[in-house]
Amino acid sequence: MESHRELRYTIVLLSFLLLVSLYSIQGRLEDPAARRSPVKTIRTEYGDKYDCVGLYEQPALRHRLLKNHEIQMRPSFDPQRDNANPTGNGTSDKSIDVALMDSCPSGTVPIRRRSTAEVSRAKALFRQQFPSFNKSTRNIPGFAFAGITTRYEATTVYHGAGGMISINNPAAISGQVSASAISLEGGSPDQYSIIRVGWMVNVDLYHDNQTRLYAAWGQVKNRQMTGCYNTYCPGFVQTDTSIALDMPLTPISVVRGPQYYVKLSVTQDKSTGNWWLNYGDNAKRVGYWPSSLFTNLGNGAPGLRWGGTVSSSTSFLPQMGNGDNGQYQSAHFRHVELQYEAGTSLNGTIAVTLDVMQNRCYKSGDNYYKGEFWGYSFYFGGDGGDVTQCSS
Ligand SMILES: *[C@@H]1O[C@H](CO)[C@@H](O)[C@H](O)[C@H]1NC(C)=O
Ligand SMILES: *[C@@H]1O[C@H](CO)[C@@H](O)[C@H](O)[C@H]1NC(C)=O
Numbered sequence: 374m375e376s377h378r379e380l381r382y383t384i385v386l387l388s389f390l391l392l393v394s395l396y397s398i399q400g401r402l403e404d405p406a407a408r409r410s411p412v413k414t415i416r417t418e419y420g421d422k423y424d425c426v427g428l429y430e431q432p433a434l435r436h437r438l439l440k441n442h443e444i445q446m447r448p449s450f451d452p453q454r455d456n457a458n459p460t461g462n463g464t465s466d467k468s469i470d471v472a473l474m475d476s477c478p479s480g481t482v483p484i485r486r487r488s489t490a491e492v493s494r495a496k497a498l499f500r501q502q503f504p505s506f507n508k509s510t511r512n513i514p515g516f517a518f519a520g521i522t523t524r525y526e527a528t529t530v531y532h533g534a535g536g537m538i539s540i541n542n543p544a545a546i547s548g549q550v551s552a553s554a555i556s557l558e559g560g561s562p563d564q565y566s567i568i569r570v571g572w573m574v575n576v577d578l579y580h581d582n583q584t585r586l587y588a589a590w591g592q593v594k595n596r597q598m599t600g601c602y603n604t605y606c607p608g609f610v611q612t613d614t615s616i617a618l619d620m621p622l623t624p625i626s627v628v629r630g631p632q633y634y635v636k637l638s639v640t641q642d643k644s645t646g647n648w649w650l651n652y653g654d655n656a657k658r659v660g661y662w663p664s665s666l667f668t669n670l671g672n673g674a675p676g677l678r679w680g681g682t683v684s685s686s687t688s689f690l691p692q693m694g695n696g697d698n699g700q701y702q703s704a705h706f707r708h709v710e711l712q713y714e715a716g717t718s719l720n721g722t723i724a725v726t727l728d729v730m731q732n733r734c735y736k737s738g739d740n741y742y743k744g745e746f747w748g749y750s751f752y753f754g755g756d757g758g759d760v761t762q763c764s765s
């Protein structure tokens with residue numbers, strides 16, 4: 374009897390010690406950036422964990438340019454919010470909802486928990502997957518873009534871009550990335566600046582092939598691209614308590630079946646110059662990139678592009694969008710919008726010249742205006758193929 378009980382105590386004690394040591398090992402492996410005892414942790418149905426981290430403890434602010442940065446909780450002027458029409462009865466013309474099941478307490482923001490290994494992997498992959506290039510230097514082996522771009526005019530800049538992106542799940546393997554995104558960019562290759570938001574399948578980063586929400590920023594300095602995806606490095610300041618970057622997007626659109634969309638936009642605040650990421654039908658503010666991060670996005674962006682980008686370190690480029698399914702069945706954007714002046718709204722009237730970019734492996738076509746449901750739309754995509762053939 375006695376010895377049984379002792380044995381039980383010993384087992385309980387040993388399992389407790391084991392748990393404690395496992396916990397501390399795990400603690401050490403996790404990204405120290407996001408590990409200052411979170412107020413709360415939210416789990417997703419996909420098995421990811423988001424820690425609610427104090428606003429001023431989020432990784433964004435560890436950037437040397439953001440030492441004394443005062444967080445802007447909302448834009449100084451919010452035309453979209455004022456015009457937002459939140460009525461509607463949930464038809465599929467709406468953006469999908471990617472909010473976490475639960476919000477972080479006020480004063481904290483959700484940062485996905487990841488290991489230090491994943492953080493360093495993310496930084497290395499970003500440099501490899503985000504070379505310095507713009508439209509005029511586009512034939513880089515291992516990269517391809519298909520979609521629409523604003524035609525460069527020396528005196529024109531844009532203060533925002535948006536659209537509804539169809540959600541697809543292109544086939545990609547290790548070494549390949551396939552994304553659908555909106556980019557705001559500018560500058561010569563040696564000081565090129567970029568913000569890109571959308572979704573991507575990035576097998577080497579996430580070790581899965583899900584379609585995940587992402588927002589990246591980049592700035593070329595000393596001939597090297599700096600910046601990163603999401604909150605893997607300092608830069609993006611999150612203010613929203615429930616929209617989670619890195620979140621898998623579902624449902625996936627079905628070729629010749631139902632289509633699902635995520636609505637995203639990036640708009641520049643008139644007084645601070647910060648670039649806000651807005652999500653969903655009511656343009657919920659997720660957070661922003663301080664304008665001090667960029668050399669060429671201080672007062673507007675010289676170029677905008679919407680469409681698919683793929684990259685590969687293998688000898689094949691992956692599928693883009695939903696593959697090659699022709700004008701009416703391919704991946705597409707609806708309600709392409711841009712903002713002409715600081716402090717105005719996104720505008721669905723395209724009064725500038727847009728160029729359609731496509732190549733041997735990836736098609737794109739402009740559908741112009743197609744009524745209320747579509748707004749200004751275009752399609753794009755392809756099955757991919759040999760790197761040397763697809764990059765030219
Ligand atoms: C949405 O609501 C309006 C007004 O109640 C109705 O006329 C319309 O049929 C509804 N649409 C759908 C798809 O349910
Ligand atoms: C994604 O991965 C799963 C599991 O490995 C696989 O069954 C599926 O076919 C993959 N999907 C795509 C689009 O590659």
Ligand SMILES: *[C@@H]1O[C@H](CO)[C@@H](O)[C@H](O)[C@H]1NC(C)=O
Nearest residue numbers: 507509559560561562675676
């Ligand atoms: C792209 O790079 C070229 C070459 O340096 C430069 O002249 C052009 O202005 C850049 N385009 C944009 C949109 O910044």
Ligand SMILES: *[C@@H]1O[C@H](CO)[C@@H](O)[C@H](O)[C@H]1NC(C)=O
Nearest residue numbers: 713717718720721722723724
């Ligand atoms: C949108 O842009 C067009 C063309 O520049 C302009 O005529 C129109 O007034 C703008 N609409 C809004 C709501 O700003």
